[in-house]
Amino acid sequence: MTSGLRAAIDFLLHDWLQVEALCARPRYAEHARDTFDAVLDTCERLARDKFAPHNRTVDVQEPRMEDGRVVLPACTHEAWRAYAESGMLAAAQDAGLGGMQLPYVVEAAGNAFFAAASVSISAAMLTVGNANLLLAHGTPAQRRAFALPQLAGRFAGTMCLSEPQAGSSLSDITTRAEPDGPDFEVETLGPRYRLRGAKMWISAGEHELTDNIVHLVLAKIPGPDGRLVPGVKGISLFIVPKWLVTPDGQRTERRNDVALAGLNHKCGWRGTPNTLLNFGEGRHPVTGPGVGPGLDGQGAGAVAYRVGAVGDGLRCMFHMMNEARIGVGMAATMLGMAGYLASLEYARTRLQGRPVGPAGKDPAQPPVRIIEHADVRRMLLAQKAYCEGALALELYCARLVDEQRTGEAAAAEEARLLLELLTPIAKSWPSEWCLEANSLAIQVHGGYGYTRDFPVEQYWRDNRLNMIHEGTHGIQALDLLGRKVLLEQGRALALLGRRVEATAARADAVPALAGHAAALRQAWQALLAATHAAWEGGDPVAALANAVPYLQAFGHTVIAWLWLDVALVAAGRPDAASLGRVQACRYFFHYELPRTGPWLQVVRTRDLTCATMPEEAF
Template identity: 80%
Template sequence: MAQGLRAAIDFLLYEWLQAQTLCSRARYADHTRETFDAVLDTCERIARDKYAPFNRLVDTEEPRFDGERVILPAATHEAWKAYAASGMLSAAQDYAVGGMQLPYTVEAAGNAFFAAASVSIGAGMLTVGNANLLMAHGTEAQQRAFALPEFAGRFSGTMCLSEPQAGSSLSDIATRAVPDGEGYEADPLGPRYRLRGNKMWISAGEHELTENIVHLVLAKIPGPDGRLPPGVKGISLFIVPKKLVTPDGQLCGQRNDVALAGLNHKCGWRGTTNTLLNFGEGRYPVSAPGLGAGLDGQGAGAIGYRVGEPGQGLRYMFHMMNEARIGVGMAATMLGMAGYLASLDYARTRLQGRPLGPHGKDPAQPPVRIIEHADVKRMLLAQKAYCEGALALELYCARLVDEQRTGEAATADDARLLLEVLTPIAKSWPSEWCLEANSLAIQVHGGYGYTRDFPVEQYWRDNRLNMIHEGTHGIQALDLLGRKVLMEDGRGTRLLGERIAATAERARAVPALAAHAEALAAAWDAVLAATRAAWADGDPVAALANAVPYMQAFGHTVLAWIWLDVALAAAARDGAAHAGRLQACRYFFHYELPKIEAWLRVVRTRDRTCADMAEEAF
């Protein structure tokens, strides 16, 4: 598996995205392709040695709570130590904070190996996202006390948004934060509050992999009448550490009032703890010199330090959420890729059936490998088209992050807006179609596929979570059609259209790709027409009734563009691998892109079949 994955990453990184050219920029001037390769080599080795051998173990030996602590397999502890020691937690950070100052594109490519080896053991997605948010919106003191220990691997991080009664409806959260006595604003770590409430589905919410866990918690500050402000505009963001710290990030010996209420038992990602957390229930009352008396005068309430201004919490949290959404997209991609490579290996060795000749099958002939059957080739080619296309999309988005950081002002702003438009696709498309790839991997294995003797059933279970966490499929669709394609007067959509048109223009000059170029141009025109039709009268109810079919069509069109651009790079090179990429591109245009017409038809006509279904008719 590793050889095929590394070859795909190397091609996309160097031959397609030309990541080595980033070394000409001041931020990356100390690097060369050799240093990039060394990072990839390290990640590949750790993933191979510390992650892959234990993927089944962490699936069967789930986290358990003994009443005092959450117990994880020793392999998980060893994997975390190796990952933290690799420096990948701070790979893209400045030298000044201990980072390697690598392009984010290279960091994303390196992390792909861990997701393929064992997404369930996990790497640093939430910890890095948590720290990055604090570097963007926290004070210097908050960065020093919380973000830097996270980059060093001493602390880990979470994001605490959802609540049992509210789910994805963040306007309905009920966790409250009240100022912790007089002088609460003078705390060196930021305005200090006491929090009470519950947070559900918190990944990595309790464990002993690190010295401390830094929870970023959304909560509401009550008004003068004691009521919580309605809607999302009243949400603020708080740092709530599991253990209290000194201003220089050292533990001060006291546990915060954050308690594990229970572990959620999931169909996949079983090696990652998923928790219900109670904040301020009084199990660990916090009362010490320099702190307020708490909500009840006896230390009740979890200590939290406000990040930024009151009421801006959701805006700050989107910094982490958008990063996590791309991370989830990469996880979904690599689970699909792992299943594809496993089923490819199986198909090359499994003997079953006989070839179909002019007079049918000859039972006297020996059985053939199943990869010789046309339908198995169809399933393998579909997986390749889904997974390598999704990998290209995720790395393209990572490259946009580097353009934001280091490009000229106009280029950086274009990259920002283009990434806004593509983020719902980068999260949702792999979550749906690389899951389908995992389903096809099971199918290739036949009866063996749904047994635990082979890894593909676990890949499917692990991947099924990705359409839900970090924003469900429906939420991504509403974000895309309801906001992203319209924002800044549609400029991001126009920027994407310009890139699609440029790729199509180049492809028209290549005979083998010219027909694909015309199909892509027509598909994008159809997406734009459906967008205009959906919003023809400005009624959001009618426009968004079929947001998911719209997102499916939009995503398929984006992937067709990605594949055509990749094919242009492959067409200039010889070899079986490049021929395979051209064939995968052909598959996508012949088998997948035609699907968009059915999706766009219901968007264009603002079909109300689903919206008008009466509840009692179900």
């Protein structure tokens, strides 16, 4: 499987994105194509040897609770150690932080192998995101005590947002944090609080893979009257370690008041424990030297250190959330790719049926491989178009991160705007259409596809979570149509439009692609018209009633643009892989891009069929 994935990654990185050109920049001057290849070789080998063989194991041997702790299979511990020792947790960090100073796009490509091999073992995404948030918003002491141990693999990280009564509606959270005594602001690790509440759906919230777990928790600080400030403006962000630490990041033997209340049993991603955590319920009361007296003088509440200013929690947390959304998109892409490559191999070896036509009517003729049937080729080509298109999207977004970090001021600003606009697409499009690829992979396998004798049913179950992970489709759609396309008076949308037109203009000169260029321009103009029509009159209820169809149309248009850009590189090359990419582009323009018309029709007309459906009529 990895050879096909590696070929796709190499083409996109080197032939399409020209990542070796980044080595001319001071930050990446120590690197060259050889070092990038060496990193990918290591990731491919570790994924093949330490992750892939255990993908089924972690699916059937789910995490279990014993005496308030989570027990995981031994293979998970071995895989984590191998990954941490590889240096990939800090791959894109400064050398001074223990990193390799790799371009982020190379780090993302390397991590793709682990997601394809076993997505629920390779759940380091939150640890890296947690550390990156603290590097961006934490104090020097917080970075030293909590971020650096995560990048070294000694600690792991989580994000604790949702609550049992408030899933995605963060304005309704009730977890509260109160100053830990009169001197709470002089604590070395940041202003110290005592935190109480419950958090739900916390991935990797409890385990023994690392010495410590660093929880980043959203909570509200009560006002002078003891009441919580309503809405998101009252939310602050806190570090709540499982074990208390010294200022230099050494774990003590004093347990914080964070308790495992239960495990959620999921249809997929079963290798990653998904937890309900209780903070400050008194199961592990914190008292003694180095902490304050607690809310009631008895050490009640989990010790927490505030990150950033009071009320600035959601802004800080979006640093991690946006990174996680792109990570979810890559995970969805790799699950789709794994299913595609498995079904391709199956279709090349499975004998069944005979060709359509006179020759196929002779029962004495031997059966043919199912890849020779037109409908199977249709399903394989659809999978290829979805998964390689999604991979192009994720690597393009990763390349924007590098541009934002190291480009000239104007280019860095453009990268920031484009990344803001594309993040909802980078999360949502692969999680819908690479899931569809997994469904098609099951279909290619026929009856075997929905049995556990073949891996494709697990890929589908694992991928089904990604439409919900880190913000549902509906949330991403509201973000896109309600905020991102309007960003800075539509500046980001106009910038993307210029890039779309630049690709179309280049394709005009290639006879095999000129028709696609015309179709792309037409689709882009239709998208712009629907965007303006949706907001005509300024009524958000009507404008956002069909935000999800808008998201789908926007995503399909972006993928069409990227496929055309990729095809411009592949066109004219004699090898089979390049022919395959041109053909996948053709498939997307002929079979997929026309779907945008009906989606945009209900957006443009502000159709209220769904919004006005009476509840009793259901």
